[in-house]
Amino acid sequence: MQEYQRKQLLERVNKESATIGADIPDRIEVQGEEIDLRTFVFEIKRRDTIPDGERERVERAKRNLRRERLERLERIEENRVDFETGEALAASIIGIDRALEALDTLRPAxxxxxxxxxxxxxxxxxxxxxxxxxxxxxxxxxxxxxx
Structure with a gap:
């Protein structure tokens, strides 16, 4: 990947407005485990609050999503991928950010x-x-x- 392409991808991912209009991915591999991210987020989000029994599950999911986001971002930053793979990583990072925003807006029960x-x-x-x-x-x- 060319340096200017890498910089464009990093700018796209780090833009504050990157998640506007972005979709939460249906399925995503996080820390080696395939999860139905959209289903999980909507299942939790429809309650509007985090029940006590679900709090640890949600916090663990958020930690794993942040870790996965960082790993994907580092692959772009360190120029370890070609441009097409970088574009896919950037789109997935934005999707992860969108999911994190949805989970972060929940209130405890x-x-x-x-x-x-x-x-x-x-x-x-x-x-x-x-x-x-x-x-x-x-x-x-x-x-x-x-x-």
Whole structure:
């Protein structure tokens, strides 16, 4: 593949608007496993929230999709494919991005519980920041002055 072709493919994949109008692939091989991606996404998406029992399955799918996206992108970046294969990889990356966007917009079924967890985490981060800012903790998180 020529350098300008590789750059065009990378620009196409990295464009913020790349997923507009893009379809989620029917089937895709992710981490060596063939999955019905479109069916999976629509099955989860039709609920509008992620039931507690499905949360781990959805998170695992998102991790695997991100890993697969990265591997496909690296094949283009490292110029390890011909242009035709690069075009197919770019289209599949955009399809993966579209699926990830759909899965990322889902809310947990327990919205109030999730909000409480987020608030607790925010408070912990704020307290950690204050301790560091006031010199009560060093960068490693250990307390100073024998506290």
């Amino acid at each position: 327990d919205v109030e519980g999730e909000a409480r967890r987020q608030e607790t985490m925010d408070q912990k981060r704020w307290m950690s920041f204050l301790k560091k800012a006031l010199g009560q903790e060093d960068a490693s998180g250990s307390k100073r002055g024998g506290y």
